[in-house]
Amino acid sequence: MNVPERVRWAVDRLGLCGGEHVLEVGGGPGVSAGLICAALTTGRLLAVDRSPTATRATAERNAPHVEAGRLAVLGRALADLDPADVTGALGGRVDVALTVDVNVFWVDDAPAEAAVLHRVLSPGAVLHVLYGAGGPTPADRVVPRVRAALGGAGFVDLADVAEPPGFGVRARRP
Numbered sequence: 001m002n003v004p005e006r007v008r009w010a011v012d013r014l015g016l017c018g019g020e021h022v023l024e025v026g027g028g029p030g031v032s033a034g035l036i037c038a039a040l041t042t043g044r045l046l047a048v049d050r051s052p053t054a055t056r057a058t059a060e061r062n063a064p065h066v067e068a069g070r071l072a073v074l075g076r077a078l079a080d081l082d083p084a085d086v087t088g089a090l091g092g093r094v095d096v097a098l099t100v101d102v103n104v105f106w107v108d109d110a111p112a113e114a115a116v117l118h119r120v121l122s123p124g125a126v127l128h129v130l131y132g133a134g135g136p137t138p139a140d141r142v143v144p145r146v147r148a149a150l151g152g153a154g155f156v157d158l159a160d161v162a163e164p165p166g167f168g169v170r171a172r173r174p
């Protein structure tokens, strides 16, 4: 499988131990979902994307994980994600969440999207909003807006991420 460097880097950053309940938003074709599921034992992943093409590709690519009950795939825009969706797929517990190259947090102010993440993540959960390096928009334009969106929704311990494969913000749901 051809795994983009940013995707491998982003999943490595999660530091999964195996038992986590993970939420990914905007996983696109599901390459990251495959890496995450391979790192899970008792844990589970809910992969949410607003694109039917993306959700179809994610489910097809990762069919064994879906059949094993390790992966649930949901077609939904983040702003419309309901806590009941997370209850159904992850038993209501989200320990870790990530987005990779999802531009909603800096193209718009994204208060609705950040509020949804705050609502569905469990207390203490860690959120990673990450972008691959080398894109058209530099980190110094993206990161302050992501920080503002997450901080405005109530996330704490915001930390900038800046490494050769990518950049972004790590935050904690209090």
Ligand SMILES: C[S@@+](CC[C@H](N)C(=O)[O-])C[C@H]1O[C@@H](n2cnc3c(N)ncnc32)[C@H](O)[C@@H]1O
Residues within 6 Å of the ligand: 004, 006, 007, 025, 026, 027, 028, 029, 032, 048, 049, 050, 051, 054, 076, 077, 078, 079, 099, 100, 101, 102, 103, 104, 113
């Ligand atoms: C640029 S692609 C990145 C895909 C993958 N994460 C990667 O890095 O290869 C962005 C993905 O996020 C999804 N997306 C963008 N905004 C979204 C939103 N507000 N809610 C849910 N999915 C969204 C798009 O449908 C697309 O699949």
